[in-house]
Amino acid sequence: MYWLNNRFFNELSGLDLLLNDLDQTSTRWRNRKHNCSTGFPKVNVWKNNEAVVVTTELPGVGPSEIDLKAHPDRLIIKGERIGRTRSNGDGYQRSERSIGKFHREVNLPSRINPKSVTAEAKDGILRINLARAEEDKPKQISIKSA
Amino acid sequence: MSNALQKSDSAAFDTAVNHYVYTPKVDIWETEAGFNLEVEMPGVDQQGVNVNLEDGILSIIGRIQPKDSDNYEKVYTEYDEGNYERQFQISEIIEEDKIQASIKDGVLEISLPKKEAVKPKQIKVNVG
Numbered sequence: 001m002y003w004l005n006n007r008f009f010n011e012l013s014g015l016d017l018l019l020n021d022l023d024q025t026s027t028r029w030r031n032r033k034h035n036c037s038t039g040f041p042k043v044n045v046w047k048n049n050e051a052v053v054v055t056t057e058l059p060g061v062g063p064s065e066i067d068l069k070a071h072p073d074r075l076i077i078k079g080e081r082i083g084r085t086r087s088n089g090d091g092y093q094r095s096e097r098s099i100g101k102f103h104r105e106v107n108l109p110s111r112i113n114p115k116s117v118t119a120e121a122k123d124g125i126l127r128i129n130l131a132r133a134e135e136d137k138p139k140q141i142s143i144k145s146a
Numbered sequence: 147m148s149n150a151l152q153k154s155d156s157a158a159f160d161t162a163v164n165h166y167v168y169t170p171k172v173d174i175w176e177t178e179a180g181f182n183l184e185v186e187m188p189g190v191d192q193q194g195v196n197v198n199l200e201d202g203i204l205s206i207i208g209r210i211q212p213k214d215s216d217n218y219e220k221v222y223t224e225y226d227e228g229n230y231e232r233q234f235q236i237s238e239i240i241e242e243d244k245i246q247a248s249i250k251d252g253v254l255e256i257s258l259p260k261k262e263a264v265k266p267k268q269i270k271v272n273v274g
Binding site: 009042043045046047049052053057058059060061062084086089090091092093094095096097109121122123124125 | 186188222252
């Protein structure tokens with residue numbers, strides 16, 4: 001319990017980070033059937049009849065540091081969070097944020113058209129909109145009365 | 147203390163805003179000039195962030211924008227969205243009037259300069 005002895009910063013609630021970890025573990029368990037690679041960054045996937053939407057949390061990563069590639073059945077999110085250059089004189093008291101390269105492949109729940117993909121980064125959240133391929137969109141079947 | 151624990155408990159569900167409340171990840175480093183914090187709060191913009199100092203307690207609150215309810219169906223969820231809260235007790239060596247904060251790409255930066263009296267000083271040595 002290093003920080004309790006710290007003169008300058010005394011965290012008022014240290015238990016929370018443990019609870020966050022536990023929360024992430026349970027999330028991985030909940031999603032195990034989807035057969036997606038887990039890791040950083042975490043993603044949420046949504047869909048409707050027209051599009052698949054993938055959102056991901058990338059705080060501190062600018063658009064120029066993200067490399068996106070869309071395939072008909074999967075999305076690849078690559079990049080690097082460089083972070084600040086640390087000098088020897090800095091005394092780090094907490095270092096919880098992740099830095100370094102990331103590579104994530106997401107299996108998409110529907111085939112998409114890689115030519116109509118848009119992405120927007122705002123406030124550390126990247127939102128990717130992928131139009132579903134015509135042949136894979138759900139079709140409304142009309143029922144005739146006999 | 148017990149109140150602070152309750153308020154920033156990551157499993158807490160804030161019924162007033164219908165969101166979970168998370169403990170944001172933070173980097174803290176010290177230089178001769180002061181302390182610096184970087185707090186990760188994805189989804190929070192300048193309007194949603196609140197930094198408050200009272201009785202030596204630095205409170206950081208980040209509120210995400212309410213979602214537009216487009217009719218998408220959830221397929222796969224790895225992270226939940228929610229607000230952020232975290233508190234730190236800061237020492238008396240901080241110059242409270244000179245604390246500055248800014249937010250960019252979901253990362254809040256706070257600088258807490260030290261009081262002049264506690265900064266290291268170079269003493270010039272004269273020839274006797």
